[in-house]
Amino acid sequence: MATYMMFGKYSLDAVKAISARRTEQSMALFKKYGAELKSGYALLGDVDLVLVVDLPDTQHAMQLSAALAKLLGVSFKTAPAVTVEEFDKLMG
Numbered sequence: 210m211a212t213y214m215m216f217g218k219y220s221l222d223a224v225k226a227i228s229a230r231r232t233e234q235s236m237a238l239f240k241k242y243g244a245e246l247k248s249g250y251a252l253l254g255d256v257d258l259v260l261v262v263d264l265p266d267t268q269h270a271m272q273l274s275a276a277l278a279k280l281l282g283v284s285f286k287t288a289p290a291v292t293v294e295e296f297d298k299l300m301g
Contacts, residue, residue, distance in 0.1 A: 210245070210263040213270045215277075216286045217258035223282030234280055242273040258283065261290075 219227075239246055239262070247261040264270045267289070274285045291299070 210265060211267075211270075212247070212290045212292075213262050213264055214288050214290045215258070215260040215262055215274065216256045216288075217260070217277075217281075217283040218255075218285075219257045220282045220284070226282065231281060235277060238273060238276045238280065242269045242276070244269065244273055 236246070238244075243265045245263040247263060249258065249260045251258060262270075262273070264273065270287050270289075274287045278284055
């Protein structure tokens with residue numbers, strides 16, 4: 210599994226439709242694409258959501274990102290992430 214950071218921005222329509230039900234539907238998509246949501250945060254500012262997600266590979270990350278955008282009306286910027294320790298090994 211690889212870790213990805215997903216940065217989400219709500220559309221105006223998406224904000225109007227926020228609900229616990231949509232969160233449950235989102236969790237079903239995580240399961241469908243083999244993802245594990247490690248943590249998620251709602252933010253103030255340019256980014257509305259940040260999710261830390263473990264996924265099997267980039268293909269699954271792209272599929273999940275697109276599926277969540279369709280369901281929620283949230284556009285995501287998704288990036289692979291490594292721990293600082295892993296980064297040091299890669300650069301060492």
